[in-house]
Amino acid sequence: MAYEELLEDPVIQKYLHELVGPTGMPVAASPPDGEVTDEELAEEIGLELNDVRRALFILYENDLATYRRLRDEDSGWLTYLWTFEYDNIPxxxxxxxxxxxxxxxxxxxxxxxxxxxxxxxxxxxxxxxxxxxxxxxxxxxxxxxxxxxxxxxxxxxxxxxxxxxxxxxxxxxxxxx
Ligand SMILES: [Zn+2]
Incomplete structure (x- = not known):
């Protein structure tokens, strides 16, 4: 995990906790290194997809995550690929x-x-x-x-x-x- 040191800081933990709340904390506390879909994240940390999405959008609104959309050419289905931008935390x-x-x-x-x-x-x-x-x-x-x-x-x-x-x-x- 690239942001391990950052996340050990209790001030940063508290900040993230206040942003996403206790439900979203597993999402905020386990930023993946590269891109990840909300489904992958939900599966990985064993959280409801809606809770994962809520947390991701809060991070997005606070410039701590970005996403790009991919459209599956066959199904037309949209996939959101998320990147955590924790360099912006300080x-x-x-x-x-x-x-x-x-x-x-x-x-x-x-x-x-x-x-x-x-x-x-x-x-x-x-x-x-x-x-x-x-x-x-x-x-x-x-x-x-x-x-x-x-x-x-x-x-x-x-x-x-x-x-x-x-x-x-x-x-x-x-x-x-
Ligand atoms: Zn009184």
Whole structure:
């Protein structure tokens, strides 16, 4: 297997798992060296053909697999020959991490810009404006809504943001200005 080393990386395993899900993982985890048909793959790993196809198309949509169609001249039947393009994984993974970093930074800003109130009975969180509309009473159970600090959440996000920035070699935004 050409991609053995790549697939030993737990980050890459997790990435593939998130893409194709547990059902598609046997497909994503056993890329053949050359071209393969979906039927061959299904037989090889003992999976339903539909599950194999679903996984292959997810990989295709993420630029991690390509296919070409062959038409059988006698039957007119189409065969799909698949090639795994796992050389693209590091690049795709980096894009994914950039997206995650952007989302985290946006979410952090939301946490910083808002005050939150909590129903301790239902563990439901409300923004200040919502809580005020409800007269600081939980609309579900009537309990009093209490002011809630999100500093621990923000700190956890900061740590995650920092480690992502380090990994991606991205400077904090403040430093760019
Ligand atoms: Zn409640």
């Amino acid at each position: 690049e795709r993974l980096e894009e994914e991490m950039h997206r995650l970093l952007d989302a985290l930074e946006e979410r952090r800003q939301y946490e910083m810009d808002n005050e939150f109130y909590l129903c301790e009975t239902d563990s439901i969180r409300f923004e200040f404006g919502e809580a005020m509309e409800f007269g600081f009473e939980c609309p579900q159970c009537g309990s009093e809504l209490v002011s809630m600090s999100n500093s621990q959440l923000v700190e956890a996000m900061d740590r995650r943001i920092e480690s992502l920035r380090e990994e991606l070699n991205v400077q904090p935004e403040e430093a760019e200005a």
